[in-house]
Amino acid sequence: MASTEDKAASKESPSSWKDSIYNPRTGELLGRTASSWALILLFYLVFYCFLAGMFTLTMWVMLLTLDDSVPRYRDRIPSPGLAIRPNSLDISFNRSDPQKYSQYVQNLESFLQRYNDTEQEENTDCSPGDYTLREEGEGMSQKACRFRRALLSFCSGLSDTNFGYHEGKPCVLLKMNRIIGLKPGGDPYINCTVKKENPIQMHYFPKEGRFDKMYFPYYGKKAHENYVEPLVAVKLLFTKEDYNKELAVECKVNGSNLLNNDDRDKFLGRITFRIKVVE
Structure with missing residues (x-):
């Protein structure tokens, strides 16, 4: 027969599993509070905007060095076929x-x-x-x-x-x-x-x-x-x-x-x- 402690643990397990997703006592969602989620989302938003800006700036600078009419490097094919x-x-x-x-x-x-x-x-x-x-x-x-x-x-x-x-x-x-x-x-x-x-x-x-x-x-x-x-x-x-x-x-x-x-x-x-x- 299962002991009284085992029965109590089995009754608490569904509640503990639900609390890991959302804890109504602390207001945590997936282990983080709303303010914590807001800060981490703000960090990634700024981080990826910075990466996109760096990529755009790099492409813009590179395109400034190119000529629409003449390739930059033309030494691979010195003679025609x-x-x-x-x-x-x-x-x-x-x-x-x-x-x-x-x-x-x-x-x-x-x-x-x-x-x-x-x-x-x-x-x-x-x-x-x-x-x-x-x-x-x-x-x-x-x-x-x-x-x-x-x-x-x-x-x-x-x-x-x-x-x-x-x-x-x-x-x-x-x-x-x-x-x-x-x-x-x-x-x-x-x-x-x-x-x-x-x-x-x-x-x-x-x-x-x-x-x-x-x-x-x-x-x-x-x-x-x-x-x-x-x-x-x-x-x-x-x-x-x-x-x-x-x-x-x-x-x-x-x-x-x-x-x-x-x-x-x-x-x-x-x-x-x-x-x-x-x-």
Whole structure:
């Protein structure tokens, strides 16, 4: 049988448990009085407001050191990579079937819309052979030099809307990635080679596949709102003996101080793609 003391303890236990939450005799809630709760809540309110203020002040000071147009650090990518259009590193099509090459033609046509005369009217005719530098007092706005798609000649899609794909002599477009402030030295141009015994004849547009200096430097998206990258078109003059073979084509930027032989980055100043024309 339980003793009288055990029965008394069991009767008091519910009251003790309730008192730990709220004690009506002392007015304590969870072991603290109202004034104690008010003081501790005031402390945390002031503490977290101080932390929020310090964070806001730090962010404000940091933003004052940044430029909306130019990144603060630009030393990680000293040379641009090469990009290709149509946007594929594996081009394969049947020259006798328009449906097989229509995706490449549409990709090229869509990409060249920015280079139409109607889009280039707002840009400026610049002086070839010289960098286009920001003028004094020009502020945030920088003039963009015109690049008309007609400069791409037979690869412009104007005289030949199929870009040579229907005749098995396709065009590809090459451009350098944008790097703010880049001023390539020398006279950069594109040179492509096909990895096979017998060389394949190619035509470059504009003349000699050159990137004119007047399109450099690039001043950023805000300052150069209408800027378009200069392009080089390569027309691959395949013959019948080249059909039904997968050929690897490597294109590089030569004639300048831009890097094109870094084994750690195969797209730095160069690009390799595969192309196969089925007869």
